[in-house]
Amino acid sequence: MIPLSVLDLVPVREGGTVAEALAESARTARAAEKAGYARYWVAEHHGMDGIAGGATSVVLAHIGHATSTIRIGAGGIMLPNHNPYVIAEQFGTLDALFPGRIDLGLGRAAGADGRLAYALRKDIVKASEAFPQDVVELQARFSGEAVSGVAAPQAAGADVDLWILGSSLYGAQLAAMLGLPYAFASHFAPAMLDQAAAIYRERFQPSEVRDKPHFMAAINVIAADTDEEAQFLASTNEQAFVALRSGSPGRMKPPIRNYRETLPAGALTMLDQMRSVSAIGSPETVREGIDAFVRRTQADELIISGSTYDPEAQRQSLQLTMDALK
Template identity: 50%
Template structure:
């Protein structure tokens, strides 16, 4: 059974890689994904991570959109408490005016960084408390129904950019259900509450003018290759990169350091975040994704193309396009 398949591009900057080269790799992957029939590509807002290039998320989306023709592009997500709703409405409204029918706006409430960087963002610790109200304010701007008299988003008003709530807990599921919005669960790095959140979202969903029925997206890490050995070799490289990213911030880790950390309690905790990972030949990966989607009753799957090697990431998309999207 075919179903929509999308990509969360983590915009990874490999060790020693120049930023322009990392951005160019994301453009190449977006073009390949468009060619293979993927539904959408999202980029996430992170700050103070030298290994992630998508901190200026709307700018990154604009660049990729300018180099593609049809595929939907958006945020997975914008951390709304870091911004005023008006600014985000203007940014994504501008994108929607330039690329009509192609822009998504996924919203999260986490800072997307650590406490010290959160302070540098001028974000108050209580900013997340107004997340539901900020979503409604943002939605009002995009629909041309501003909640603040005399204030409109220009560009933005009337573009009605589709909103998605992103989350990794019951909170996001409850909120998306109450607002009648699509919900995407970050199970690619926070697997613990996936099935519970999916059930809560469907049980409590309230239809809205935007969505008559619940729409649930689940995330998984994927590495597909021509042989099992090749796929698992790429998985090990991906795991080592994750250890460097999560446990090596501010430190220059040797390969021996990374190996030691992989077998430490902290390393095992980091690797457990990748619980939902499909790895192997396309037959193995397809069977995994089919079962995963059915188990959580997902309307769409969004994958992180986890292999560090660019050629391996291209091959993953080719295999998924031929054997999952276009089967």
């Protein structure tokens, strides 16, 4: 069976709090570990009322203490927002706390506008141009090298698994050049999925980290007892996707029956794009959808995205999905 992992945005539900979102993510991570998932990743987002994972390394420490065996990591850290030295310290410290369990997925996109750049006191556009050099610096610091004569003791020798993330061809080319594993954000940006996978595999150069390519693709998955119930639960994510693309993101909303029937044609087109990389339905429907996606991508691993307004429904979805594939 192909390894499955979980991507968590740490959603803040309508009527809920950041503290409640963090508590639910810890419960979901424990459920994912018990069900047999390989990794539990948290994504970095800033300035969004409905996402509580902005302080990603702190959230990962919380998740790490709630679990014991599952790998935990950033899916990902948007490196232009940060100084690579500080990221090396943070993730080296996480490895000291949770040895052999830490992944560090790195993205080049800032994921922010000029207001956040000002808040961060960074020229994010310029910083993104140095992304390849910053990745190499992180590799050097984890190997114990004192870059520019400055050591990072917390990072030296840390067993951190570096990944390149992407939703375009740039990340595929860089991951191939550096011989690193590559994860594609196809759950919300599927347009270049097939081309990125092909480029990554064709151009991969073996490294000390990997002797062959390792490709992970993201897919939206909601499993429930029936197709109808799963479609209902998925309307929460559909509302969030439409709100985000419409420039009005907010907190996670309760599901709505027949939500798609309320939408204009443009919004339906956006949802159809997302649905092209989704498996939503009963366990049998989800299994068929995931099998088809694996055949299409030839992925070495899948990472599942799919929050629900009721956290217990998400945890049940994770269990049903894993059971369906056994």
